[in-house]
Amino acid sequence: MPGTVLYDVTDGVGTITLNRPDAMNSLTAEMKEALRAAVERAAADASARAVILTGAGRAFCAGQDLREHGDNLAAGRGLDGTVRRHYNPIVLALAGMPKPVVAAVNGVAAGAGASLAFACDLVVASDKARFATAFTGIGLAPDSGMSWTLQRLVGRAKAAELLLLGEPVKAPEALELGLVGRVVPADELASASVELARRLAAGPTVSYGAVKAALDHAATSDLASALEKEAVLQDLCEKTTDHHNATEAFLKKEQPVFEGR
Numbered sequence: 473m474p475g476t477v478l479y480d481v482t483d484g485v486g487t488i489t490l491n492r493p494d495a496m497n498s499l500t501a502e503m504k505e506a507l508r509a510a511v512e513r514a515a516a517d518a519s520a521r522a523v524i525l526t527g528a529g530r531a532f533c534a535g536q537d538l539r540e541h542g543d544n545l546a547a548g549r550g551l552d553g554t555v556r557r558h559y560n561p562i563v564l565a566l567a568g569m570p571k572p573v574v575a576a577v578n579g580v581a582a583g584a585g586a587s588l589a590f591a592c593d594l595v596v597a598s599d600k601a602r603f604a605t606a607f608t609g610i611g612l613a614p615d616s617g618m619s620w621t622l623q624r625l626v627g628r629a630k631a632a633e634l635l636l637l638g639e640p641v642k643a644p645e646a647l648e649l650g651l652v653g654r655v656v657p658a659d660e661l662a663s664a665s666v667e668l669a670r671r672l673a674a675g676p677t678v679s680y681g682a683v684k685a686a687l688d689h690a691a692t693s694d695l696a697s698a699l700e701k702e703a704v705l706q707d708l709c710e711k712t713t714d715h716h717n718a719t720e721a722f723l724k725k726e727q728p729v730f731e732g733r
Contacts, residue, residue, distance in 0.1 A: 485522050487526065495534070524666070574672070576665035596654045608638050
Protein backbone atom coordinates (compact mmCIF):
# COMPACT_ATOMS: atom_id res chain seq x y z
CA MET A 473 0.00 0.00 0.00
CA PRO A 474 1.72 3.23 -1.09
CA GLY A 475 2.12 5.94 1.52
CA THR A 476 0.62 9.41 1.46
CA VAL A 477 4.10 10.85 0.81
CA LEU A 478 6.57 9.11 -1.49
CA TYR A 479 10.34 9.57 -1.66
CA ASP A 480 12.65 8.43 -4.43
CA VAL A 481 16.19 9.24 -5.56
CA THR A 482 17.20 8.84 -9.21
CA ASP A 483 20.26 10.32 -10.92
CA GLY A 484 21.02 12.58 -7.98
CA VAL A 485 17.47 13.96 -7.76
CA GLY A 486 15.32 13.28 -4.72
CA THR A 487 11.61 13.43 -5.54
CA ILE A 488 9.01 13.98 -2.83
CA THR A 489 5.48 13.25 -4.06
CA LEU A 490 2.35 14.19 -2.15
CA ASN A 491 0.30 11.07 -2.77
CA ARG A 492 -3.30 11.53 -1.73
CA PRO A 493 -4.76 12.30 -5.14
CA ASP A 494 -8.37 11.43 -4.32
CA ALA A 495 -8.35 14.28 -1.76
CA MET A 496 -6.31 16.67 -3.95
CA ASN A 497 -3.32 15.96 -1.71
CA SER A 498 -4.92 17.86 1.17
CA LEU A 499 -2.86 17.50 4.31
CA THR A 500 -3.92 15.37 7.26
CA ALA A 501 -1.84 15.18 10.46
CA GLU A 502 -0.50 11.79 9.36
CA MET A 503 0.46 13.17 5.95
CA LYS A 504 2.16 16.21 7.47
CA GLU A 505 4.25 13.97 9.70
CA ALA A 506 5.23 11.95 6.63
CA LEU A 507 6.02 15.09 4.64
CA ARG A 508 8.18 16.51 7.41
CA ALA A 509 10.08 13.21 7.58
CA ALA A 510 10.53 13.12 3.79
CA VAL A 511 11.81 16.70 3.58
CA GLU A 512 14.23 16.15 6.45
CA ARG A 513 15.35 12.89 4.83
CA ALA A 514 15.98 14.65 1.52
CA ALA A 515 17.95 17.40 3.25
CA ALA A 516 20.22 14.84 4.90
CA ASP A 517 20.51 12.48 1.90
CA ALA A 518 23.92 12.93 0.29
CA SER A 519 22.76 11.01 -2.79
CA ALA A 520 20.11 13.68 -3.47
CA ARG A 521 21.89 16.81 -4.75
CA ALA A 522 18.63 18.46 -5.85
CA VAL A 523 15.04 17.88 -4.77
CA ILE A 524 11.66 17.99 -6.50
CA LEU A 525 8.40 18.51 -4.60
CA THR A 526 5.26 17.61 -6.54
CA GLY A 527 1.78 16.15 -6.21
CA ALA A 528 0.12 13.03 -7.58
CA GLY A 529 -3.01 13.32 -9.67
CA ARG A 530 -4.67 16.57 -10.68
CA ALA A 531 -3.60 18.74 -7.72
CA PHE A 532 -0.32 19.84 -6.22
CA CYS A 533 -1.77 20.35 -2.75
CA ALA A 534 -5.11 21.80 -1.65
CA GLY A 535 -3.74 22.72 1.77
CA GLN A 536 -5.14 21.57 5.09
CA ASP A 537 -7.63 18.70 5.02
CA LEU A 538 -10.73 20.57 6.17
CA ARG A 539 -12.63 17.42 7.09
CA GLU A 540 -10.00 16.55 9.66
CA HIS A 541 -9.85 20.20 10.76
CA GLY A 542 -13.64 20.25 11.15
CA ASP A 543 -13.45 17.19 13.38
CA ASN A 544 -10.78 18.93 15.49
CA LEU A 545 -12.97 22.01 15.85
CA ALA A 546 -15.95 19.90 16.87
CA ALA A 547 -13.83 18.12 19.47
CA GLY A 548 -12.53 21.41 20.85
CA ARG A 549 -8.96 20.81 19.70
CA GLY A 550 -8.83 23.84 17.39
CA LEU A 551 -5.73 23.83 15.18
CA ASP A 552 -4.30 21.05 17.38
CA GLY A 553 -0.84 22.66 17.32
CA THR A 554 -0.32 21.82 13.66
CA VAL A 555 1.20 25.17 12.63
CA ARG A 556 4.13 24.90 15.02
CA ARG A 557 4.38 21.12 15.00
CA HIS A 558 4.06 20.50 11.25
CA TYR A 559 3.92 23.47 8.90
CA ASN A 560 6.69 25.56 10.39
CA PRO A 561 9.30 22.76 10.50
CA ILE A 562 8.40 21.61 6.97
CA VAL A 563 8.81 25.09 5.50
CA LEU A 564 12.06 25.72 7.39
CA ALA A 565 13.43 22.39 6.17
CA LEU A 566 12.48 23.13 2.54
CA ALA A 567 13.88 26.65 2.56
CA GLY A 568 16.92 25.87 4.68
CA MET A 569 18.25 22.68 3.12
CA PRO A 570 21.66 23.34 1.53
CA LYS A 571 20.58 22.11 -1.89
CA PRO A 572 18.13 23.45 -4.48
CA VAL A 573 14.45 22.51 -4.30
CA VAL A 574 12.18 22.60 -7.36
CA ALA A 575 8.41 22.73 -6.95
CA ALA A 576 6.68 21.00 -9.87
CA VAL A 577 3.15 22.38 -9.54
CA ASN A 578 0.85 20.11 -11.50
CA GLY A 579 -2.51 21.59 -10.50
CA VAL A 580 -4.19 23.44 -7.65
CA ALA A 581 -1.89 24.83 -4.97
CA ALA A 582 -4.05 26.41 -2.27
CA GLY A 583 -3.47 27.63 1.27
CA ALA A 584 -0.58 25.76 2.83
CA GLY A 585 -0.14 23.99 -0.50
CA ALA A 586 0.69 27.29 -2.17
CA SER A 587 2.95 28.14 0.77
CA LEU A 588 4.91 24.93 0.20
CA ALA A 589 5.48 25.86 -3.44
CA PHE A 590 6.57 29.40 -2.53
CA ALA A 591 9.07 28.01 -0.01
CA CYS A 592 10.91 26.17 -2.79
CA ASP A 593 13.79 27.77 -4.68
CA LEU A 594 12.42 27.32 -8.20
CA VAL A 595 8.83 26.78 -9.30
CA VAL A 596 7.86 25.09 -12.56
CA ALA A 597 4.11 25.13 -13.14
CA SER A 598 1.82 23.23 -15.46
CA ASP A 599 -0.32 25.46 -17.66
CA LYS A 600 -3.24 23.95 -15.72
CA ALA A 601 -1.87 25.07 -12.33
CA ARG A 602 -3.75 27.52 -10.14
CA PHE A 603 -2.63 29.25 -6.96
CA ALA A 604 -4.89 30.53 -4.19
CA THR A 605 -4.00 31.91 -0.79
CA ALA A 606 -7.37 30.62 0.53
CA PHE A 607 -6.81 31.48 4.22
CA THR A 608 -9.26 34.38 4.57
CA GLY A 609 -11.91 32.33 2.78
CA ILE A 610 -12.19 30.23 5.94
CA GLY A 611 -11.48 33.06 8.37
CA LEU A 612 -7.84 32.26 9.08
CA ALA A 613 -4.52 34.09 8.92
CA PRO A 614 -1.75 33.07 6.49
CA ASP A 615 0.61 30.36 7.67
CA SER A 616 3.43 28.12 6.43
CA GLY A 617 5.54 31.19 5.71
CA MET A 618 3.23 32.82 3.18
CA SER A 619 3.33 36.22 4.90
CA TRP A 620 7.12 36.13 4.43
CA THR A 621 7.51 34.52 1.00
CA LEU A 622 4.60 36.06 -0.88
CA GLN A 623 5.52 39.72 -0.42
CA ARG A 624 9.11 38.94 -1.37
CA LEU A 625 7.88 37.37 -4.60
CA VAL A 626 5.30 39.96 -5.67
CA GLY A 627 5.72 43.00 -3.38
CA ARG A 628 3.68 44.01 -0.36
CA ALA A 629 0.77 45.62 -2.18
CA LYS A 630 0.09 42.63 -4.44
CA ALA A 631 0.65 40.21 -1.57
CA ALA A 632 -1.96 42.07 0.48
CA GLU A 633 -4.41 41.87 -2.43
CA LEU A 634 -3.84 38.15 -2.94
CA LEU A 635 -4.14 37.40 0.77
CA LEU A 636 -7.14 39.62 1.48
CA LEU A 637 -9.22 38.72 -1.58
CA GLY A 638 -8.07 35.11 -1.95
CA GLU A 639 -8.79 35.11 -5.68
CA PRO A 640 -7.19 32.22 -7.63
CA VAL A 641 -4.27 33.00 -9.91
CA LYS A 642 -3.90 30.92 -13.07
CA ALA A 643 -0.50 29.84 -14.34
CA PRO A 644 0.03 32.61 -16.96
CA GLU A 645 -0.71 35.34 -14.40
CA ALA A 646 1.44 33.56 -11.81
CA LEU A 647 4.33 33.72 -14.28
CA GLU A 648 3.72 37.40 -14.95
CA LEU A 649 3.60 38.18 -11.22
CA GLY A 650 6.77 36.22 -10.47
CA LEU A 651 5.11 33.52 -8.38
CA VAL A 652 6.59 30.90 -10.70
CA GLY A 653 9.69 30.82 -12.87
CA ARG A 654 8.41 28.71 -15.75
CA VAL A 655 5.09 27.51 -17.16
CA VAL A 656 5.03 24.43 -19.37
CA PRO A 657 2.29 22.30 -20.97
CA ALA A 658 0.79 19.85 -18.50
CA ASP A 659 2.16 16.81 -20.31
CA GLU A 660 5.68 18.26 -20.20
CA LEU A 661 5.78 19.18 -16.51
CA ALA A 662 7.40 16.00 -15.25
CA SER A 663 10.14 15.99 -17.88
CA ALA A 664 10.79 19.74 -17.56
CA SER A 665 11.09 19.63 -13.77
CA VAL A 666 13.29 16.52 -13.84
CA GLU A 667 15.53 18.08 -16.49
CA LEU A 668 15.92 21.20 -14.37
CA ALA A 669 16.59 19.23 -11.18
CA ARG A 670 19.15 17.01 -12.92
CA ARG A 671 20.94 20.10 -14.18
CA LEU A 672 21.10 21.37 -10.61
CA ALA A 673 22.13 17.96 -9.28
CA ALA A 674 25.12 18.00 -11.65
CA GLY A 675 26.18 21.42 -10.39
CA PRO A 676 28.22 22.82 -7.48
CA THR A 677 26.03 21.83 -4.53
CA VAL A 678 27.96 23.80 -1.90
CA SER A 679 27.76 26.91 -4.07
CA TYR A 680 24.00 26.47 -4.44
CA GLY A 681 23.65 26.13 -0.67
CA ALA A 682 25.64 29.34 -0.28
CA VAL A 683 23.29 31.16 -2.67
CA LYS A 684 20.32 30.11 -0.54
CA ALA A 685 22.06 31.14 2.68
CA ALA A 686 23.08 34.51 1.26
CA LEU A 687 19.59 35.33 0.00
CA ASP A 688 17.99 34.26 3.27
CA HIS A 689 20.38 36.37 5.32
CA ALA A 690 20.17 39.43 3.08
CA ALA A 691 16.36 39.40 3.14
CA THR A 692 16.37 40.71 6.70
CA SER A 693 19.81 42.38 6.97
CA ASP A 694 21.48 45.67 6.16
CA LEU A 695 24.10 45.97 3.42
CA ALA A 696 27.10 45.71 5.75
CA SER A 697 25.77 42.51 7.30
CA ALA A 698 24.98 41.05 3.87
CA LEU A 699 28.51 41.86 2.67
CA GLU A 700 30.03 40.10 5.68
CA LYS A 701 27.80 37.05 5.14
CA GLU A 702 28.91 36.92 1.50
CA ALA A 703 32.55 37.03 2.61
CA VAL A 704 32.03 34.13 5.02
CA LEU A 705 30.24 32.05 2.37
CA GLN A 706 32.83 32.89 -0.27
CA ASP A 707 35.59 31.63 2.03
CA LEU A 708 33.61 28.43 2.51
CA CYS A 709 33.11 27.89 -1.21
CA GLU A 710 36.74 28.69 -2.04
CA LYS A 711 37.81 25.62 -0.10
CA THR A 712 35.63 23.22 -2.11
CA THR A 713 36.94 20.73 -4.62
CA ASP A 714 34.33 22.00 -7.06
CA HIS A 715 35.74 25.53 -7.03
CA HIS A 716 39.33 24.40 -7.50
CA ASN A 717 38.44 21.95 -10.27
CA ALA A 718 36.18 24.45 -12.04
CA THR A 719 38.87 27.14 -11.97
CA GLU A 720 41.40 24.73 -13.42
CA ALA A 721 38.93 23.62 -16.08
CA PHE A 722 38.24 27.26 -17.02
CA LEU A 723 41.94 27.96 -17.45
CA LYS A 724 42.25 24.87 -19.64
CA LYS A 725 39.13 25.91 -21.58
CA GLU A 726 37.36 22.71 -20.53
CA GLN A 727 33.88 22.09 -19.16
CA PRO A 728 33.95 21.65 -15.37
CA VAL A 729 32.65 18.50 -13.73
CA PHE A 730 31.14 19.15 -10.32
CA GLU A 731 31.15 16.60 -7.53
CA GLY A 732 29.05 18.47 -5.01
CA ARG A 733 31.89 18.93 -2.52
